[in-house]
Amino acid sequence: xxxxxxxxxxxxxxxxxxxxQLEGRRAFVITDPEVRRLGxxxxxxxxxxxxxxxxxVFDAVQPNPSIRMxxxxxxxxxxxxxxxxxxxxxxxxxxxxxxxxxxxxxPDLDPLAISPMEPLGxxxxxxxxxxxxxxxxxxxxxxxxxxxxxxxRRKLGVGSxxxxxxxxxxxxxxxxxxxxxxxADTGMDALSHAVEGYVSTWRNPFSDAMCLHAARLVFAYxxxxxxxxxxxxxxxxxxxxxxTMAGIGFGNAMVGLAHSxxxxxxxxxxxxxxxAVGLFLPYVIEFNARAASDRYADLARAIGLPGPxxxxxxxxxxxxxxxxxxxxxxxxxxxxxxxxxDDFEADLPTLVEYALEDPSTLTxxxxxxxxxxxxxxxxxxxxxMVDF
Amino acid sequence: MGILFPSDAWIKALMEEIxxxxxxxxxxxxxxxxxxxxxxxxxxxxxxxxxYMDLWHGRCxxxxxxxxxxxxxxxxxxxAPYSVWKQVIQGKLDPIQALVTGRIRLRGNMxxxxxxVRAARELVLCCVRVPTDxxx
Numbered sequence: 386x387x388x389x390x391x392x393x394x395x396x397x398x399x400x401x402x403x404x405x406q407l408e409g410r411r412a413f414v415i416t417d418p419e420v421r422r423l424g425x426x427x428x429x430x431x432x433x434x435x436x437x438x439x440x441x442v443f444d445a446v447q448p449n450p451s452i453r454m455x456x457x458x459x460x461x462x463x464x465x466x467x468x469x470x471x472x473x474x475x476x477x478x479x480x481x482x483x484x485x486x487x488x489x490x491x492p493d494l495d496p497l498a499i500s501p502m503e504p505l506g507x508x509x510x511x512x513x514x515x516x517x518x519x520x521x522x523x524x525x526x527x528x529x530x531x532x533x534x535x536x537x538r539r540k541l542g543v544g545s546x547x548x549x550x551x552x553x554x555x556x557x558x559x560x561x562x563x564x565x566x567x568x569a570d571t572g573m574d575a576l577s578h579a580v581e582g583y584v585s586t587w588r589n590p591f592s593d594a595m596c597l598h599a600a601r602l603v604f605a606y607x608x609x610x611x612x613x614x615x616x617x618x619x620x621x622x623x624x625x626x627x628x629t630m631a632g633i634g635f636g637n638a639m640v641g642l643a644h645s646x647x648x649x650x651x652x653x654x655x656x657x658x659x660x661a662v663g664l665f666l667p668y669v670i671e672f673n674a675r676a677a678s679d680r681y682a683d684l685a686r687a688i689g690l691p692g693p694x695x696x697x698x699x700x701x702x703x704x705x706x707x708x709x710x711x712x713x714x715x716x717x718x719x720x721x722x723x724x725x726x727d728d729f730e731a732d733l734p735t736l737v738e739y740a741l742e743d744p745s746t747l748t749x750x751x752x753x754x755x756x757x758x759x760x761x762x763x764x765x766x767x768x769x770m771v772d773f
Numbered sequence: 774m775g776i777l778f779p780s781d782a783w784i785k786a787l788m789e790e791i792x793x794x795x796x797x798x799x800x801x802x803x804x805x806x807x808x809x810x811x812x813x814x815x816x817x818x819x820x821x822x823x824x825y826m827d828l829w830h831g832r833c834x835x836x837x838x839x840x841x842x843x844x845x846x847x848x849x850x851x852x853a854p855y856s857v858w859k860q861v862i863q864g865k866l867d868p869i870q871a872l873v874t875g876r877i878r879l880r881g882n883m884x885x886x887x888x889x890v891r892a893a894r895e896l897v898l899c900c901v902r903v904p905t906d907x908x909x
Contacts, residue, residue, distance in 0.1 A: 386874050498883040501873040543887060546873075587870060741800075744890050747869060755799065 389591040389637050391526055392515070392550045396626065400556035401516070404432035404471075412438040413467035413511075415458065415482040417446040420474045425518050425559055429473050441465045446474065449533040449540070449652075450481035452496050459488035471514045472550070473559075475571070476522030476658065479515045480530045483548045486513050496532060499543040507547055515550040518559045520610070520624040521571025521659050523578050523632020525553035533652060540652045542744050549636075555629050557622040561615040568614070568624075569713035572607040573663025575628040576706070577643050579603060580666060582635030583684055584677040585748045595634030597687050602627035604688040604705070608712045642753060643669040645743035646761060649736045654724050664716055667703040668761055669749075671771035674699035676751035718768040729766055736762055775904035778862060779812045779822040779855070781838035783903065788826070788836035790899040797899055798831035801892035805829055806885060807847040809839075815854035817909030828896075849881030855908075864901045868893060 395403045412433045416426050421444045433440045443461050447454060462470065462485055470489070472482030484496050490507040499505070515525035528549040532541050563571075576599075582588065583596035602623050609620035646669070647662030656664075670681060674696040682698035690701050707717055716722045719729060737758045740746065746753065753761070757773065764771055776783045791797050805828075812822040823842050827835040839845065853861075857876050860866035869890060871877040879886065886893075 386876060387870070388874065495884055497887065500883040500887050502875075502879050502886070503883055541888075586867070742888065742891055744887075747890055747894055 387587075387589055388546065389589065390528070390546055390549055391633050391636075392553045394526065394553050394555060394629065396555040396629070398557065400554050401428055401432060401558065403552075403554060404429065404514075405435045407433065407436045407438065407469060409436075409438055409468040411465060411467040412440050412469040412471050413462050413465050414440060414442045414471045414473060415446060415478060415485060416442065416444045416473045417448075417478050418444050420444075420478065420518050423562065426473050429471060429516060433471065438469065441467070446478045446481045448477050450477050450484070451533050451535050455481055455484040455488060455496055455532065458485035459492065462486075462489045463492070466510070468511050469514060470511050471516065473516045473518060475517065475519040476524045476531070479517065479522065479524035479550075480532070482513060482515065483528075483530045483544070483550070484532060486511060487545075487548050497541060497543055499530065499545055499548065501528070501545050503545070505545050505547040512551040513548075514552045514554060516554045516556070516559060517625075517628070519563060519567060519571040520560050520621070520628040521574035523575065523628055523636065525550055525555065526629055526632040527636030529636065531648070538652050539739060540648045542648075553629065555625055557618065557625045560625050561618065561621055563614070565611055565614065568607075568611045569715050570657045570659035570663070571628070572603060572610065572624060572659070573666070573710070573713070573715060574659030575624070575631045576600065576603040576607070576709070577647075577659075577662040577666050578631035578635040578640060579627075580670070580684060580702075581640035581643055581745075582631065582638045584673060584680040584750050585635070585638040585641055586750055587748050588638045592634045592638035595630045596638070597683065599627045599631035599634060600684055601687050602630070604709065607709065611713050639748035640745045641669060641749035642672065642740070642746060642761070644745040645740040645749070646758070646765070648743050648745070649739035650719065652739065653732050653736055654722065654728075656722050660715060660722070663710060664719065664722070665761070665765055667706045667710075667717075668765045668771050670699050670703040670706065672753070672757070672761060672773075673749065673751045680750070719762070719766040720768070726766070733759065733762060775906040778859070778905045778907055779818070779824070779838070783905065784824045784826070784836045784838055786903045787900060788833040790902050791828075791833040791896065794895065794899050797892065797895040800831075800895040801828065801889065802831045804831070804885075804889055804892050806849055806881070807845070809842065809845075809847050809850045811842075811850065811852035812858050813852060813854045815856050818855040849879065849886075851877060851879050853877040859907055861897060862900045862903070862905055868897045
């Protein structure tokens with residue numbers, strides 16, 4: 386038995402106008418100061434008001450939302466008592482909104498106890514709409530919540546199927562002006578979702594379809610979106626859809642070791658999430674080459690890389706990812722992220738511990754040992770091809 | 774010839790397997806918490822069977838079949854029908870997936886559980902290594 390779960394997805398040009406059809410009394414918009422400064426919240430507010438809703442904007446979400454921040458958000462939302470919560474932003478904003486929503490409905494709950502193993506009983510007071518302003522996170526269509534413990538410099542994954550947004554509004558207008566670096570970082574996140582979701586031990590035919598097509602779209606359109614930005618609306622639109630598809634795919638199949646390593650590195654050295662997971666993706670493909678060769682062969686064929694099956698297909702795919710990173714001017718090694726060797730080595734035991742304990746490690750097609758995780762970090766620091 | 778599941782001999786064999794496992798010792802080195810594992814009647818099993826396990830920092834300090842579930846108040850209670858446990862022990866069912874889909878039900882402090890999923894997997898790998906005969 387398994388599930389395939391998605392929100393209602395409203396997509397395409399002017400998808401935002403769907404907000405005018407909402408029925409309710411009060412909408413609580415959750416965002417961050419930068420998204421608001423860029424003018425992306427105003428059209429959301431306007432449409433909600435046109436639907437006759439009172440609107441309150443909470444723009445205090447910071448990157449890598451902390452447990453403390455979501456508790457503050459929950460206090461504010463409780464005072465406003467909305468029937469809609471509307472998240473406008475990237476992964477941090479949408480993840481924070483999911484946690485704030487759960488705490489609004491379940492003030493008794495420790496956010497770290499949000500799990501798929503216990504019923505939450507939410508949606509008694511409000512429902513959640515997610516409007517992504519980046520093309521990568523997929524958080525608009527998943528139930529995953531990543532919170533950060535700033536004291537331990539650690540990312541913690543929680544979530545329940547119940548806290549998946551009710552509606553995802555995937556409007557390309559919200560990402561037309563995305564800066565090139567953010568386009569590259571978030572685009573690599575989308576690719577990592579597609580590739581890791583496709584080889585995950587929890588994969589299924591429904592997630593396969595989403596991951597495979599998302600990978601195709603990312604290879605075809607991410608370099609164009611990065612180079613041309615708003616001058617290439619087709620690339621922007623296709624990347625926005627690819628990110629959501631990859632989100633649906635991995636949201637129903639989980640991810641793998643590139644995410645575990647990326648979460649650890651991101652939390653310890655403040656590397657943006659998409660940059661960190663994208664960096665590790667080729668190394669993890671090589672590490673998994675024998676365990677998932679047929680799956681990587683499917684992916685290689687899907688993106689137009691002909692050649693023999695078996696582990697060679699994985700190595701072809703790994704090279705294609707490295708070439709994509711180069712085209713996007715993204716770091717291909719940990720050293721290239723500007724992390725000094727001494728700092729990296731001093732932190733290596735913690736990085737290894739966090740990666741091993743990350744739930745994403747459980748669904749990687751090859752279960753790594755402690756030594757193998759350490760080697761993966763070291764190889765990724767130096768940019769060596771994985772040979773173990 | 775394996776050990777019959779569910780039985781007191783089986784849970785004691787699992788305790789030995791856990792205490793031999795470096796993988797479990799490492800993954801569960803921070804774990805503190807005892808469990809009831811409840812095997813619910815299903816198929817050839819006509820009465821519930823309850824196992825108690827005291828898991829502490831990568832070791833199993835005690836394991837036994839209990840006749841009276843009210844005798845102890847462990848931190849966690851995990852329950853599933855016999856056929857589901859059989860699939861888990863045979864390595865045919867991912868226990869985390871079974872928890873997520875509700876085929877195995879878990880009660881207790883979820884904060885600790887969410888931080889120790891790797892320990893749960895190592896525990897199941899120990900189960901798989903116990904030579905087991907099933908009642909049907």
